[in-house]
Amino acid sequence: MSRYCHLALLLVALLLLTACGGETATQPSPSAQPAATATTPPTPLPSVTPTSLPAPVVAASTATATPPPATAIPSPTPLPPALATAMALAPAQPLPVGHPGYAESPCSDKYPCNEDVAGWEARLRVPDGFLARYYAYLPDTAPTSITFGPDGLLYVATLDGQIFTVDASGESTLFFEGLIAPTAITFQPGTWRLFVSDRVINVSNGGESQISVIENGERRQIIGGLPCCYAGMHAAQGIAFGPDGYAYAGVGARADHGEILDSENLPDERRPLEAAIIRFSPDGSEVSEYAAGFRNPYDLAFDGNGQLYTTDNGPDFGPPDEFHIVVPGGEHGYPYYVCDDCFGIPAAVDLIPPAYEFPPHVSPTGLTTYLAAAFPGYYNSIFAVLWSAFEGAQKVVHFGPGGSGGTDFAQGFALPIDVTVGPDGNLYVADFATGIVFQISYVGEP
Numbered sequence: 206m207s208r209y210c211h212l213a214l215l216l217v218a219l220l221l222l223t224a225c226g227g228e229t230a231t232q233p234s235p236s237a238q239p240a241a242t243a244t245t246p247p248t249p250l251p252s253v254t255p256t257s258l259p260a261p262v263v264a265a266s267t268a269t270a271t272p273p274p275a276t277a278i279p280s281p282t283p284l285p286p287a288l289a290t291a292m293a294l295a296p297a298q299p300l301p302v303g304h305p306g307y308a309e310s311p312c313s314d315k316y317p318c319n320e321d322v323a324g325w326e327a328r329l330r331v332p333d334g335f336l337a338r339y340y341a342y343l344p345d346t347a348p349t350s351i352t353f354g355p356d357g358l359l360y361v362a363t364l365d366g367q368i369f370t371v372d373a374s375g376e377s378t379l380f381f382e383g384l385i386a387p388t389a390i391t392f393q394p395g396t397w398r399l400f401v402s403d404r405v406i407n408v409s410n411g412g413e414s415q416i417s418v419i420e421n422g423e424r425r426q427i428i429g430g431l432p433c434c435y436a437g438m439h440a441a442q443g444i445a446f447g448p449d450g451y452a453y454a455g456v457g458a459r460a461d462h463g464e465i466l467d468s469e470n471l472p473d474e475r476r477p478l479e480a481a482i483i484r485f486s487p488d489g490s491e492v493s494e495y496a497a498g499f500r501n502p503y504d505l506a507f508d509g510n511g512q513l514y515t516t517d518n519g520p521d522f523g524p525p526d527e528f529h530i531v532v533p534g535g536e537h538g539y540p541y542y543v544c545d546d547c548f549g550i551p552a553a554v555d556l557i558p559p560a561y562e563f564p565p566h567v568s569p570t571g572l573t574t575y576l577a578a579a580f581p582g583y584y585n586s587i588f589a590v591l592w593s594a595f596e597g598a599q600k601v602v603h604f605g606p607g608g609s610g611g612t613d614f615a616q617g618f619a620l621p622i623d624v625t626v627g628p629d630g631n632l633y634v635a636d637f638a639t640g641i642v643f644q645i646s647y648v649g650e651p
Contacts, residue, residue, distance in 0.1 A: 300616060315619075325643075326338060329616070329617040330615065340371075342642075346364075349622060350622075350635075351390075351571075353626075353627055362401070367379060368419075371642065381424070386407060389441070389444045389504070393418075401416070402441035412434035416444065432456055435458060435461065444505075454483050455481075459476070462546075482495045482496045482531055497536050498537035498538045502515040504573075509585045512530065512607070512608075520544070525565055526569050528561040537559075563591065567591040567598035568591060569590070571590040573587070575587070580647045587604040599618050600614075618636050
């Protein structure tokens with residue numbers, strides 16, 4: 206978007222595209238090679254390898270196949286005293302119900318101008334004791350994923366295929382380019398290896414997504430051939446490393462609710478690793494389906510006890526969007542829905558219900574667990590962002606340890622898309638519509 210673009214026009218367009226089905230911007234050719242900026246590679250960190258585990262079994266090709274059971278996850282180490290104290294304190298009061306009203310500016314009939322620091326900071330609402338700050342602005346970008354690197358810099362992936370670094374002063378620098386609609390970036394713990402989800406073939410029918418690693422300025426694919434691309438942000442998605450040393454990623458479905466038919470008028474069969482959480486070794490040599498039945502799991506996160514969570518965008522016909530406690534080997538919903546042109550729920554399929562239901566079309570995207578000490582009472586909590594401009598979205602939602610609750614934590618964004626925790630213990634939220642990154646910190650009770 207240009208510096209003074211009219212955000213209302215963007216939001217009107219996005220209202221037509223429910224459940225993270227936004228159109229992608231013009232992308233580089235799939236055959237184009239990514240080009241990193243000319244920077245000196247950082248000093249390598251010690252390599253990290255997975256714990257010794259039996260090789261996962263490759264997922265079966267049918268929708269009713271049962272994935273292999275998950276390997277037991279090691280128990281977490283005892284909490285440091287500072288974290289134990291933070292966990293024991295009561296959390297701050299949640300936000301009052303209600304979204305901040307829209308206000309016209311020279312750039313929009315609803316929002317401040319993108320460069321208006323004071324306007325955005327006055328608009329955002331956070332609980333008592335917290336402060337929301339305008340942290341960085343990346344002009345002419347649409348952020349899709351954020352993560353902190355081992356160098357303490359914030360890494361920001363954008364829809365047009367770039368990755369930027371942002372320093373503590375808010376200054377951004379191009380780190381990598383040439384990706385196709387990246388939707389996830391994360392570093393393998395203890396290394397400089399940046400894992401990325403993006404696309405190989407960016408078409409809705411017959412598309413392909415992938416997971417790659419960027420290291421020393423070069424990108425190498427480790428998993429290709431992943432299902433893609435029902436809509437704008439349905440493909441290989443969020444990536445998280447588990448306490449077992451393996452990586453986990455969400456992969457979206459190729460259809461809205463399994464409605465694609467073959468020549469015999471039967472429901473479309475799920476392909477291997479489609480509409481699922483996958484588990485893979487960091488080198489990509491072992492890949493399996495960990496849990497099934499997710500239409501579009503944009504992001505996922507482990508808590509301090511080794512439990513995995515994900516959000517899921519519901520079908521376009523209007524059922525609730527969902528927050529899930531992921532059950533290894535479980536069927537969590539897709540494509541078993543009830544609607545006029547759905548195929549229903551087979552008697553032999555035992556579905557895992559969501560832990561929480563959001564309003565329809567709010568499009569939950571970014572997800573993170575809070576494993577720092579800066580927010581009193583929030584240790585092991587979970588934060589999710591609701592991306593769309595539909596009623597009930599444009600905010601950050603807080604879940605207590607174990608996925609309990611579901612209360613508003615921060616409101617007033619345009620299209621928040623991802624959230625992460627910084628090494629300083631603060632929360633960082635990227636806004637897709639504006640290119641702004643916001644910081645939420647705890648400053649004490651007033």
